[in-house]
Amino acid sequence: MNIGVVKEIKEDEYRVALVPAGVEQLTSQSHQVLIEAGAGSASGFSDESYREAGAVIVDSAADVYQGADMIVKVKEPLPQEYVLLREGQIVFTYFHFAASEQLARAIMRSRCVALAYETIEKTGGLLPLLSPMSEVAGRMAVQQAAKYLEREHGGRGVLLGGVPGVEPAVVMVIGGGVVGTHAAKFAAGLGAQVCIMDINLERLRYLSDIMPANVITLMSSPYAIRGLIKDADVVISAVLVHGGRAPTVITADMVRTMKRGAVVVDVAVDQGGSLETSHPTTHEDPIYSVDGVIHYCVSNMPGAVPMTSTVALTNATLPYVVQIADKGYRQAILENNEIRKGANIILGRITYKNVAEAFGLPYTPVEEILG
16 A cells, blocks of 8 residues: 655644554555655654655655545644545545535545544453643643743743742643643643542542542532633643543633633643633634733644654554554554544545534434445
8 A cells, every 4th residue: 555644734743654563564564655755854853754654755745645545644734725635535534524514524525434443442442542732732731831830921920830938839630531631640740739520420539539638629510610710720621522522511600710820721722622711722822811821822732842742643543544654544444443433524524423512414324334
């Protein structure tokens, strides 16, 4: 199979979908890899390193799309890329369709095969291709919150961990999944007072066992959020609906009750946002203020640390890329239930129920298409 990797064109996105080690593995198994010139430079990988691993370096994204049976990306195709997609071409990337009807309809019109990283799912609900970036995003959320708490950025002027004789900041984490767990651990390690909330009691029991003493667990509800948010210096929203739009857990009324100069980080903004007051921002212009509360809503947070993020991501994606390349998408989907759950749109039809429900569009089980 011909596998293509293009340079990411989303604003402030510096990651790349495949590292030279992955190229070497694929080419050793008789696959051809096409890399757009400069695709890996922002992540620290030169064209020469890809060439030495066996890739063919091509001049443009159009050349990659034209020559590849499967496109491996980091972020969803943007409008200028829609016209490059071909019927039957596999596109394997983060899509987050439920946050964009425009994207979903464009992919349907292209009749390509959209396999989404974020809905690949193992037994027990583990999301193996979302987890690496969730780990990065959880830690970055705390790092960014600490920075924007500084007075220079309009924050309250509070040091996250305090100092002897001065109480530390109060950090509220909503969602006890991978993002929330890493955020809570990181904030606790810096000495903050942390409360992590979730709607799953068993998950809270687990978190209570593994978290340090300065982390408390609390059952999440609108009542509990309203009560705690007034005292929080930092709120990190890390809620997740598999393949669906993020629910709104923090209303504008709740934001109005927060301390002036407090910081909220909406990690779910790439799935539509979990704050009524949130909208996507960029690394170049990452924050804005609502009622005196700083909002950090960058939709591709791990893109700011591309060397770490690229390696972490490709460690997880490469085994799936190899399977799809070896077997073709039809056989890979039929034989591997994890890949089957990654199938979101195939040949113009939506095959992931949460995406169809998000826009009131018809849903077709993937088995019906593949027979």
